[in-house]
Amino acid sequence: MFPLRDENPTLRTPLATIALIALNALVWAMLQGLGSPLPLLQSLCDWAMIPGELLGYLREGDRIPLGPTVECVLEDRVPWLTPFASMFMHGSWLHILTNLWFLWIFGDNVEDAMGPLRFLGFYLLCGLAAAAAQVLSDPASSVPMVGASGAIGGVMGAYARLYPHARVENLVPLGFYLTVVAVPAYFMLGYWFLLQILEGLIAPAGQGGVAFWAHAGGFLAGVLLVRPFHRPDFLAERLNQTPRVRSRYRF
Template sequence: MFLPLHDGVPLKNMRIPVMTRLVIGICIAVYLFSRFGSLGNDAMVAGLGLLPSVLFGHEILPGGYPFLPVLLTPISSIFVHISLMHLGGNMLFLWVFGDNVEDAMGHVRFLIFFILCGVAAGLTHAYMNATSYRPLIGASGGVSGVVAAYLILYPRVRIWALFWVGIPLHVPAFGAIGFWIALQIGAAFFGIDESVGWFAHLGGFVTGALLVPLMRHRHDPILARLEARELSVSR
């Protein structure tokens, strides 16, 4: 597999990635409450998770579930994680890539971007598993959108990452993320580990790639240079 560790890209438009840290903080708080709160982990998953069959009206949960209107569960499910490893992996990706994407978009637009990617990821999973009664939870769909945005904004930046059994490598972002997306595609279409929402990852990634031109600052130096080159060629 692939775990990012560090990219070293400095922030140019802000001092602190407020929304990236806010999302991480909310996810950690929800996880701690699910583990040590009065409701318990199973109740949190059932009450906030996205169940495709419930979302599409094929089945109904017992009284009191979900905790929110069912149409809001594609949002609430983003912030729920089943284990420390699940939480840690998603938050590590968000920590490494989120700050620079937020820097390129601004605080508010980044938060909107993240939630839209997460919702699109959940709906993609639900569409592909319309009769499933298994809850979808986790920030990986939103994180996948952030990864797509990072790939477009900083393709040649070199990042430190762990591959396979913990081998650290310093590689270009397009190589590391290309390897990651190839794993997602393979796992989604060949049915590897059905407990993971692979199609949610793909849905979030595609949505992120499509939204980047709309959500980033118009003066972003990297994409601005690319656009200038395209204009010079078209002339």
């Protein structure tokens, strides 16, 4: 399932969500050269998060793989900054476009229940939690990790808790055909979360690819952190003015 839109209006302009989308796009353009090979590889070498480096398994001067025939030498890096930097970087056009689309679909409504400053703090903490989950899944890994997926997973977890019954329209492939199906948010997001867990269990450890445990860790962080970060008055205002949206949780 791929989300197309949600039936969940907002009451305020999602300034923080727009700013995060713009920042990710700016990093992709200015630092990563819109995916051009040399700037992209250099950005990974300089700023990607590497679990083994953070936990001391790798040190300056060690070589890490960036592809089948490409290596990077660890030098002049600031390891503790990489979990922050990496959540604004991406590995391909498909990677960034998919992530930012998910952020746009779900971020505006979560921000609507928090306000822009709280939402920014929430987003960063979910991204760090996602990075921690990926590190714990393979502490000695030398595979670089980049992407906003973990932080956006947190946004999706918060959305599932805030608006479980909001309808989300999804593009669903049925053999050679595509159809659009509207389902409750808890179903679509729950399916997405379970898929990350299953893929994380199946995927070989220590190899490149999708950071499934980061996605799952970010999602769980969002489910937990939405309670202290949401504003009850904002949520009450939303539920009063948009009667089709219902929350089944009491915050």
